[in-house]
Amino acid sequence: MKQPASLFDRLWDGHEIARLGSGSALIAIDRIFLHERTGAAALRSLAEAGREVVDPNRVFAVADHIVDTRPGRTDQTLMPGGQAFISETRAAAKAAGIRFFDVNDPDQGIVHVISPELGIILPGCTLIAPDSHTCTQGAFGALAWGIGSSEAEHAMAAGTLRLKKPKSMRVSFSGSLAQGVTPKDMIIQLIALHGAAGGKGHAVEFAGDAVMALDMEGRMTLCNMATEFSAMSGFIAPDEKTFAYLKGRQYAPTSDLWDQALAQWQSLKSDDGAVFDSEIVLDANAIAPMVSWGTSPESSVRIEGRVPDNAGVRALEYMALDKGQALQGLKIDAAFIGSCTNSRLSDLRRASHMLKGKKIAPGIKAICVPGSSRVKRAAEAEGIDKIFVEAGFEWRESGCSMCFYAGGESFAANSRVISTTNRNFESRQGPNVKTHIASPETVVASAIHGAISDPRKFS
CATH class of the missing domain: 3.30.499.10 (Aconitase, domain 3)
Incomplete structure (x- = not known):
């Protein structure tokens, strides 16, 4: 009889290419996002090694970290040498054939904001970026996590990463939030109670009535700070809110492909009886600002x-x-x-x-x-x-x-x-x-x- 599976089991097993021993595996990477602070270095190193991006359509780059946010901005930044980061990433992205969301591109923004806006992140995906808050995108039932530039380089060249499988944790918020209390308060409460290292070595599923009552933007806030809990990633099972948010977005599937994807996405949840290495339950009713x-x-x-x-x-x-x-x-x-x-x-x-x-x-x-x-x-x-x-x-x-x-x-x-x-x-x-x-x-x-x-x- 088949053992009940957790959402994390399904995300991991769906991307495991080979087991490498000592708890490590070769994992398929579906999406890669770069930003101007480290993107040029990864792309330049790849080119210098004589390697190409294996699938440019799955790699994206954006100017978000050091770009000026004052009105009328250009490539100029207040950070010394910042202009070079932007111009070099722009040139490297063009040479590699990947989509670059430039300084004044109408779709420019913080990577973890624009990826969901455009439907780049999808349920069941693996997505990596050289930024620890990549876990934000786990709100869509995806496995998303932060990496270093050298790992980004490897993933662009091979479409895979070697990864040690983390333990699983479920954090459930029962009840409902009081007026004036937000998802930000939920995640800070978790970290305050269980420590900044409370999720270390774990992939964390957020669950419970209070979590599923959140809209998608609230879920992103919750997952965003999983990294402050020291978790490898945080994620939430997709539901009708998730599907409604994604439908019609630029990079989301359409027509028959949407129907096929939806059928698969609906299976992305933890079975009743799924076993986790660790569980935490919090009462949302008791959370304050x-x-x-x-x-x-x-x-x-x-x-x-x-x-x-x-x-x-x-x-x-x-x-x-x-x-x-x-x-x-x-x-x-x-x-x-x-x-x-x-x-x-x-x-x-x-x-x-x-x-x-x-x-x-x-x-x-x-x-x-x-x-x-x-x-x-x-x-x-x-x-x-x-x-x-x-x-x-x-x-x-x-x-x-x-x-x-x-x-x-x-x-x-x-x-x-x-x-x-x-x-x-x-x-x-x-x-x-x-x-x-x-x-x-x-x-x-x-x-x-x-x-x-x-x-x-x-x-």
Whole structure:
């Protein structure tokens, strides 16, 4: 009798070409995405070795990481030498015959935003990119994970990667989210409870009523931070929401091929009785808006909480906080809405609804960076940009922007920022910048009040 299989079993087994011993296997790679920070190096190394991209139609590249997001941008960047990264990736992509989403391409944007928008990621696929947040795309029932440039080079040449099979984990969220609580709070709560290393060595399936109630953009937010949980990847079984989202998108199958694909996609789920190496169950009803206090996503508490008594000295010194200190009311200098975690249209809609008719506090530097050019155009068509600008936010072109500091634009040194990004490491958003990660709702409430604020008390 056939053993019940998990979704991960199906994704892995469907791509396993050969078992290589010691738990490793040769895995078929369906899609590869490059960005301008590392893409040129991988393509150049491949060419210098005399090898070609085995299937250029399955490889994509984009300018998103260091591209300028200020209006009227060109190849020029604030990062020293950044222009060369862009121009070299453009030339290498053209030479290799792969699709490059250039600086001002109408489909340009953060890789993990544009891939779903265009239907490049599909249920059952394997997708890799030299970016740890590639796991975002597991929201579509795919196995997507971050790699290094040398692995990208190998996959482009061979269409495969050698991979050690991770253990399996299921994280289930029962119940439903309260008003003002978001998928960002769900994943931060998981990491705060089980640690930044809680998913190490595992591929994580997110499941449960609260997960399946999320729309696709919420699911992407949840899967995005699986890497902050140290998981190899995070993914969610596809359902009717997934299929409706993908139908008609540029790279999605059409006509008879769509029907064939759909029949296969509907089998991508965990069987009743499937066995996991580890299981975690959380009550979604008990989750509150979360905010980080330290220099790791695990250093987070409910927004009404306080810095814990066991907080590490280094984190406290860097963040200029004390044990037992309340986070609500803590003055901020800046607010950021963007990143591959929370820069999609639904994020901007919710934020603009809270901002409408209001102004941010005096002295706050506030920036909104849409996740893609398509998101930006759609938001502008709805008048969302005007709401942000009238409230006091800067409205930018799409890209990673100040989600991370790579020698280019950053927030002022030593400033305190409330941010929708996914990481709060030391100097993540600029030299000695103190980043508090939170949901878009919490960022907006805090920007208006000039201090970390509970979005549930927003008025």
